[in-house]
Each structure stands twice: as C-alpha cells, then as structure tokens.
Amino acid sequence: MAAITTKRNNPKSFSYVTYVKSLRQNIGKTDELGDMDTNDLFVEISRAIDKRLWFLEAHL
Numbered sequence: 001m002a003a004i005t006t007k008r009n010n011p012k013s014f015s016y017v018t019y020v021k022s023l024r025q026n027i028g029k030t031d032e033l034g035d036m037d038t039n040d041l042f043v044e045i046s047r048a049i050d051k052r053l054w055f056l057e058a059h060l
Contacts, residue, residue: 019049020050
C-alpha cells in the first residue's frame with residue numbers, strides 16, 4: 001500500500017491519517033487471523049476514509 005502523508009501538518013488531515021494507519025494495521029491482523037468478513041469491512045472503511053482524506057487535502 002502507498003505511504004500516507006499529510007499536507008501542511010493540518011490537524012484534521014493528521015487525525016484522518018492516524019485513523020487510516022490504524023485501519024490498515026487491523027486489515028493486516030484480520031488477514032493473518034483468516035477473518036475475511038471483518039477484513040472486508042475494514043477494507044471498505046479504509047477506502048471511504050482514503051477518499052475523504054484525498055478530498056480534504058485537495059482543499060487545503
């Protein structure tokens with residue numbers, strides 16, 4: 001996965017980045033455990049948050 005960075009160290013952007021990093025860690029953990037249902041939920045949430053982060057950073 002691509003590295004996540006923040007523009008201008010914006011606090012809102014930083015909180016999104018922290019949240020996405022946590023989601024990605026949980027995606028890895030659920031994959032290791034073989035819990036694909038929970039993994040799929042984390043992936044979908046991560047996609048939505050990535051999109052929101054992209055929109056947020058585009059407007060900073």
